[in-house]
Amino acid sequence: MESRMANPAVTVPGALDALQALSKATHQGGVPAETLELVHLRASQINGCSFCVDMHARDAMKAGESTERLFAVGAWREAPYFSDAERAALDLTEALTRLADRPDAVSDELWAEVSRHYDEPALAALILSIASINVWNRVNAAVRQVAGAYPG
Numbered sequence: 001m002e003s004r005m006a007n008p009a010v011t012v013p014g015a016l017d018a019l020q021a022l023s024k025a026t027h028q029g030g031v032p033a034e035t036l037e038l039v040h041l042r043a044s045q046i047n048g049c050s051f052c053v054d055m056h057a058r059d060a061m062k063a064g065e066s067t068e069r070l071f072a073v074g075a076w077r078e079a080p081y082f083s084d085a086e087r088a089a090l091d092l093t094e095a096l097t098r099l100a101d102r103p104d105a106v107s108d109e110l111w112a113e114v115s116r117h118y119d120e121p122a123l124a125a126l127i128l129s130i131a132s133i134n135v136w137n138r139v140n141a142a143v144r145q146v147a148g149a150y151p152g
Helices: 015-027 033-047 050-062 067-075 084-097 108-117 120-143
Strands: none
Touching (some): 015 033, 033 120
């Protein structure tokens, strides 16, 4: 497999720096890094971004994440491995990644559950982190970024 072109985040001057700055900011927002990796992995699975699935699974394993949890992210509702806070974050990830699949993208019930686990700064970081991984997924899908190319 080959990418269609160089990654647009590298091609457009300043884009990579901006996306990396957003990522750095969201990692300082009070959401555990492990949760953010699970969120990134789940959004990437939904979006079919093989590059990001590979990258975030590798990064999570390097950070000490268990294989059981990584294998179960796609079925998190049925798996016993996730905390209530992680479940809320994964539910929000699915809602924000699949905006058009529901008449109310983020229901009041989901908002209340996520707000129960995350204060406003952490929730803001979580929302931006989900938006950020969706940007990366869409960019990588468009150019067919090749999985396994991440040096991680």
